Amino acid sequence: MTTLSKSKPAAPLAGVTGAILAGGDSRRFGRDKVTLELAGKPLALWVAEALGPVVTETWLITNRPLAHAALGLPMATDLMPFQGPVGGLATALFYARTPWVLLASADAPFLTAHLAFALAAAAGNLSRPALVCRSERGLEPLPGLYAVRLLSRVQEFLKQEKSFMALLERLRPEILGPEVWKTLDPEGASFENLNHPEDLVRLAPRAVKRQKAGISG
Numbered sequence: 001m002t003t004l005s006k007s008k009p010a011a012p013l014a015g016v017t018g019a020i021l022a023g024g025d026s027r028r029f030g031r032d033k034v035t036l037e038l039a040g041k042p043l044a045l046w047v048a049e050a051l052g053p054v055v056t057e058t059w060l061i062t063n064r065p066l067a068h069a070a071l072g073l074p075m076a077t078d079l080m081p082f083q084g085p086v087g088g089l090a091t092a093l094f095y096a097r098t099p100w101v102l103l104a105s106a107d108a109p110f111l112t113a114h115l116a117f118a119l120a121a122a123a124g125n126l127s128r129p130a131l132v133c134r135s136e137r138g139l140e141p142l143p144g145l146y147a148v149r150l151l152s153r154v155q156e157f158l159k160q161e162k163s164f165m166a167l168l169e170r171l172r173p174e175i176l177g178p179e180v181w182k183t184l185d186p187e188g189a190s191f192e193n194l195n196h197p198e199d200l201v202r203l204a205p206r207a208v209k210r211q212k213a214g215i216s217g
Contacts, residue, residue: 016100016120018051018058019076019092020044021085021142022068023106034060034068034106038200039207044071046109046207054117055102059095061088084162085141086154093151099123104143109207110189111143118184119145122174130173133181133191139168140191 022034022044034044044060048071051058060073063081076095080087085105092101100123104111122131122145129147133140141164150171157167182188194200 012052012054012056013117013120013123014056015098015123016055016102016145017092017096017098018048018055018116019088019096019101019103020047020051020058020060020073020106021088021103022060022062022064023085032064032067033194034062034064035071036194036200038109038194039204039211041207041211042071043109043194044068044073044106047104047106047111048073050111050113050116051102051104053113054120056098059092060106061091080158083158085164086158086162086167089146089164090151090154090158093146093148093154096148099148101146101148102143103141103146105193107194108142108190108192109194109203110192110210112185112190114184115181115190116143118181119143126174128172128174130168130171131176132168132173133176135178135188135191137191139165139173139175141165141168143190144173 035042038046048058057074060068060075061078062068062075063078065075065077068075076091078087079091079094089103092103102116102120119131129150130144132144157170194203
């Protein structure tokens with residue numbers, strides 16, 4: 001069984017690139033969520049702050065580089081636009097200058113740096129080319145650790161379908177159950193997505209509390 005490091009990030013890990021998926025049209029929310037502010041901070045920057053201490057560099061994978069330029073993050077434009085998160089993964093794998101990519105979603109602002117670091121630190125010990133968590137909802141592809149050598153397999157997969165869950169079935173990743181990842185993220189906040197306008201209101205007090213406590217990510 002893969003175990004997670006419980007240590008705090010002392011320095012970025014040289015073999016891992018962080019990639020934040022900007023997402024698509026956000027039909028359920030009604031607007032682009034990447035620059036949407038939660039407690040005065042754009043969602044993508046919440047995620048970038050969690051990844052920053054962990055990875056060599058962090059990229060925003062986007063179809064709207066002009067709209068997202070003000071965030072100040074390095075950007076990569078989707079190689080195959082509108083292919084969903086799997087298309088974003090393919091783009092991240094293509095541009096990464098490291099053997100591994102730690103993939104995260106821009107609309108999961110409470111990704112914890114401890115979980116991000118533990119996932120990235122597991123890269124050297126994996127027997128399979130991917131590592132994801134399993135929650136009560138099932139497999140959680142984000143945040144997840146993916147080997148760059150998967151690029152051709154992901155590209156071939158996209159010729160047939162776009163489902164990330166179907167991709168995971170083919171990749172057969174290593175899986176971390178709640179008994180492992182909850183030692184670093186007891187509430188599963190790293191998997192909580194902001195999908196509806198009411199979520200912004202609901203999560204705002206928690207975001208303010210985290211800021212006052214100085215919690216990164």
